[in-house]
Amino acid sequence: MALQFEAFCAEGLAPGWSLRVQGHADSGEDRFEINFLSETGDIAFHVKPRFGSATMVGNAFQGGRWGQEEVSSVFPLALGEPFEMEVGSDAQHFHVHAQEHRVLQFAHRHRPLAAVTRVQVLSDQRLAHVQLARRGLGWG
Template sequence: MPVQFEAFCSGGLVPGWSLIVQGQSNSKDDEFEINFLSESGEIAFHFKPRFSNGTLIFNSFQGSRWGEEEVYNVFPLELKEPFEIEIFSDSEYFHVFIQENKVAQYEHRLKPLASITKVDGRL
């Protein structure tokens, strides 16, 4: 059964902030997602691993439109295996680590960072 989560960041995102998500993929679900959202509901950072084709998908949703997807073919996740994902933000990028190994970086498309006040996801 998918688990949904939601967290709020009072004062908004600042450089040096990170989120660690630990979980285990469900053999029935091909994908899960983690989103960083602004107060207005825009998605500053959307992260979605896709087990079926072994890709990591990154994107943003601004002005009622999805941006251009960034696709990484590095895929260190396995179905039904535990994982740890860390998403670290500096002033320019979200850095994504899986099992303590950096797998991607995604340039901030939504600024200022302080406007990013919520994290949610479905695992």
């Protein structure tokens, strides 16, 4: 997968930041993911839509190991259709919304949150729009 977007924020990206991604899913392959990374290179939050199983998967990679996957069957994305996903966080969770539906709530496994300083979006297809913005803590 190709790196489509990367941003760094020395003060930390969680809580209070929002990442919005717009694109088009043309292929049946699961070739799109978002990773929030810590200063040490751990993945504090990894989210990936799996079109083949119509699920959204969240996980964390810490200390050289993947944790327990959390899977949501709320999947409002469809192949061949444009999509919009938004990922943000409050003090307790990362929140994933897709097509304005709440899809996944993932409890923070990485502390301190201020060490989550980088976000990457990887995809085999060119994305229409990616925006990182300060949103506040009003998730839910």
